[in-house]
Amino acid sequence: MSTAVYENCRNGNESITFLTKEQKMATKRKKTGLVVGSVVLLLVLAAVAGFLIWWFAVRPSTLQQQLAPKLGLQQNLGTRVFSGEMKLIDAVYKPEYEDPKSREFGETADALQDILNKTISNDAFLFKYYNHSVISAFSDGVIAYHWIRFDVPPEDVELLPKLTPDRVLETLRRGVRQEGKRSMQAFTITDITASVTDPRMARNPRAPTECFFHLEATSSIKKFQSPGYPVMYPAQTRCQWQIRAPEDKAILVKFPFFYVQDSCSSDYVFIFDSLSTDTSHAITQYCGHRPPTNPLEVISSGNLMLINLITENTIQRPGFEAHYSAIPPITAKTCGGLLTNLSGIFTSPHYPSFYPPMVNCNWTITVPEGMKIRVKFTMFRLKEPGVNIRICSKDYVLINGTKYCGERSALTLKSNTNTMVITFHSDSSYTDKGFSAQYNAYDPQNPCPGQFTCTTGFCISKELQCDGWNDCGDMSDEKKCQCEEDHFVCDNGMCKPRYWVCDQVNDCGDSSDERDCTCGKNQFRCGDGTCLPQTVMCNGKKDCADGSDEASCKESAGMCTDFTFTCGNGQCVNKLNAECDKVSDCSDGSDEQGCSESLSISAPVSLSITF
Numbered sequence: 001m002s003t004a005v006y007e008n009c010r011n012g013n014e015s016i017t018f019l020t021k022e023q024k025m026a027t028k029r030k031k032t033g034l035v036v037g038s039v040v041l042l043l044v045l046a047a048v049a050g051f052l053i054w055w056f057a058v059r060p061s062t063l064q065q066q067l068a069p070k071l072g073l074q075q076n077l078g079t080r081v082f083s084g085e086m087k088l089i090d091a092v093y094k095p096e097y098e099d100p101k102s103r104e105f106g107e108t109a110d111a112l113q114d115i116l117n118k119t120i121s122n123d124a125f126l127f128k129y130y131n132h133s134v135i136s137a138f139s140d141g142v143i144a145y146h147w148i149r150f151d152v153p154p155e156d157v158e159l160l161p162k163l164t165p166d167r168v169l170e171t172l173r174r175g176v177r178q179e180g181k182r183s184m185q186a187f188t189i190t191d192i193t194a195s196v197t198d199p200r201m202a203r204n205p206r207a208p209t210e211c212f213f214h215l216e217a218t219s220s221i222k223k224f225q226s227p228g229y230p231v232m233y234p235a236q237t238r239c240q241w242q243i244r245a246p247e248d249k250a251i252l253v254k255f256p257f258f259y260v261q262d263s264c265s266s267d268y269v270f271i272f273d274s275l276s277t278d279t280s281h282a283i284t285q286y287c288g289h290r291p292p293t294n295p296l297e298v299i300s301s302g303n304l305m306l307i308n309l310i311t312e313n314t315i316q317r318p319g320f321e322a323h324y325s326a327i328p329p330i331t332a333k334t335c336g337g338l339l340t341n342l343s344g345i346f347t348s349p350h351y352p353s354f355y356p357p358m359v360n361c362n363w364t365i366t367v368p369e370g371m372k373i374r375v376k377f378t379m380f381r382l383k384e385p386g387v388n389i390r391i392c393s394k395d396y397v398l399i400n401g402t403k404y405c406g407e408r409s410a411l412t413l414k415s416n417t418n419t420m421v422i423t424f425h426s427d428s429s430y431t432d433k434g435f436s437a438q439y440n441a442y443d444p445q446n447p448c449p450g451q452f453t454c455t456t457g458f459c460i461s462k463e464l465q466c467d468g469w470n471d472c473g474d475m476s477d478e479k480k481c482q483c484e485e486d487h488f489v490c491d492n493g494m495c496k497p498r499y500w501v502c503d504q505v506n507d508c509g510d511s512s513d514e515r516d517c518t519c520g521k522n523q524f525r526c527g528d529g530t531c532l533p534q535t536v537m538c539n540g541k542k543d544c545a546d547g548s549d550e551a552s553c554k555e556s557a558g559m560c561t562d563f564t565f566t567c568g569n570g571q572c573v574n575k576l577n578a579e580c581d582k583v584s585d586c587s588d589g590s591d592e593q594g595c596s597e598s599l600s601i602s603a604p605v606s607l608s609i610t611f
């Protein structure tokens with residue numbers, strides 16, 4: 001499976017298109033009654049392909065979407081952990097802050113934990129359930145990363161909904177600056193954030209910790225692995241990797257192998273664009289199996305990244321291998337640009353890696369005067385938990401005032417002039433694969449040389465026009481058609497094979513092919529739709545071309561039609577399955593000849609044995 005195939009298929013839309021083509025063939029064959037077996041085979045293959053696509057592509061990401069609201073609910077129902085960061089001005093950053101075992105880390109962390117203690121104690125409701133606070137890291141700037149834990153006992157569980165990030169943040173914002181000024185070291189805390197986090201990701205680097213790592217990213221690629229890789233990770237894993245890069249760099253992490261249990265609610269890898277597990281800086285949460293042809297690859301916006309591996313004891317999987325390195329960060333100056341070639345490809349930054357958080361890119365396509373531009377997104381995935389794709393409040397692609405986000409298949413856009421501006425924006429949390437787009441200039445007078453132009457701007461082969469099939473996707477190739485003689489002219493102008501008329505399938509789309517299918521009063525309707533006077537029925541004469549007027553008649557003996565059995569002497573009996581039905585129908589008895597019981601029963605069996 002190539003990357004392109006995988007990507008096009010991942011949302012299932014491609015497989016739907018595939019099935020439509022199959023259905024198209026299937027209908028044709030149904031109508032001509034041929035080669036049913038190969039359709040069945042193709043459908044089975046399509047089903048197998050669809051399953052594989054789902055297994056490798058759709059499943060992990062679907063799960064990725066499901067987990068976000070489940071945070072913090074897994075273990076102790078009454079435990080809530082909020083994590084975030086605070087900015088300290090007039091504090092001096094020391095390299096020792098990167099080592100949690102250092103005296104500098106300990107002193108400053110203690111002082112800040114004390115400030116958090118006091119701030120929470122000012123709020124009686126929060127303080128009642130307060131357990132403790134931890135400063136888990138520092139980074140240049142000076143940013144301190146914290147988490148705060150509350151335990152609500154079962155008897156107060158109905159108060160849990162009141163323990164919201166807003167409530168916690170309000171208390172912190174109201175008190176943390178004053179408490180900071182009052183503290184011995186006199187910190188000025190200018191900003192603080194807090195969002196709900198899974199308690200299993202809350203780690204105290206100063207407590208005796210296992211599976212807690214500090215990594216330095218450099219321009220050369222280095223590796224790390226999940227514990228137990230490649231056999232399986234242990235149950236109840238709580239691992240954390242803090243990655244730092246030089247100040248003017250970003251971090252690229254690629255997972256050439258990734259296999260974590262399928263259900264993200266128990267096992268997952270959660271990656272942050274920060275050193276705290278603050279979801280407002282989440283890059284992605286992932287579980288499931290990632291095919292090696294399409295590895296998970298993520299990029300930070302700045303020089304920090306935090307990777308968590310959380311597992312329970314249900315099913316153990318091999319885990320992952322990760323390659324990390326420092327790369328130049330993406331900025332508006334290094335992405336986007338002016339495109340002046342007549343055709344080309346442009347993609348979101350680092351495609352097919354996940355794009356980084358917090359980037360803005362503009363592409364301006366300019367083609368010669370008089371020409372117009374067509375853009376086709378061959379891949380488009382800007383999916384984030386909880387985003388309404390009509391509003392696109394987080395990441396988006398903006399073209400001519402319209403924002404696009406979510407997952408789209410076959411997004412195609414045209415310009416009205418010879419320029420087009422495409423803007424890409426990503427916000428501070430949750431990133432995705434992004435997009436890959438092809439553009440080309442076209443002459444509005446002759447947009448598809450040698451081909452048919454759909455209203456959407458797509459070009460399709462001329463042969464597909466007016467063939468009865470919706471190849472453009474909007475039916476524009478089946479309108480205004482000059483119908484051939486053996487075609488029925490639908491009311492909407494489409495042409496359909498005449499034998500599709502009155503077959504109880506709405507082929508025209510407007511039902512005009514199925515409309516006049518009942519015959520008038522005192523008329524008989526033949527199998528092919530022809531209307532004849534009622535008197536033709538069972539008159540012993542074949543009036544309908546297919547003889548349907550004489551089928552199911554008691555007294556039309558001797559008539560030979562499509563619905564009769566022909567005896568050895570040329571006579572016909574009005575009984576399709578007259579042969580070997582243990583009733584003598586033919587006057588010469590030929591219908592019951594050579595029908596020994598054992599033969600008729602064993603015949604199919606012996607056939608299958610012989611072959």
Ligand SMILES: *[C@@H]1O[C@H](CO)[C@@H](O)[C@H](O)[C@H]1NC(C)=O
Pocket residue numbers: 110111113114117131132133
């Ligand atoms: C903060 O409060 C907790 C419990 O309320 C206490 O155990 C801890 O020692 C306090 N930390 C500091 C630094 O005072």
Ligand SMILES: *[C@@H]1O[C@H](CO)[C@@H](O)[C@H](O)[C@H]1NC(C)=O
Pocket residue numbers: 130131132151
């Ligand atoms: C915090 O929770 C731990 C684990 O449940 C408990 O042992 C400890 O006493 C709690 N501390 C406070 C101050 O509530």
Ligand SMILES: *[C@@H]1O[C@H](CO)[C@@H](O)[C@H](O)[C@H]1NC(C)=O
Pocket residue numbers: 339340341344
């Ligand atoms: C434009 O086309 C030229 C010649 O085909 C090619 O060398 C160049 O790389 C193209 N530029 C871009 C931005 O694709």
Ligand SMILES: *[C@@H]1O[C@H](CO)[C@@H](O)[C@H](O)[C@H]1NC(C)=O
Pocket residue numbers: 332360361362421423
């Ligand atoms: C990109 O385009 C948008 C709208 O066209 C504009 O507001 C923004 O300033 C541009 N950004 C850059 C970096 O050029």
Ligand SMILES: *[C@@H]1O[C@H](CO)[C@@H](O)[C@H](O)[C@H]1NC(C)=O
Pocket residue numbers: 400401414415416
């Ligand atoms: C772009 O937007 C303007 C105004 O909203 C509209 O008139 C124009 O037709 C749009 N262009 C395209 C190509 O959709």
Ligand SMILES: [Ca+2]
Pocket residue numbers: 384394395426427428429430431
């Ligand atoms: Ca985002």
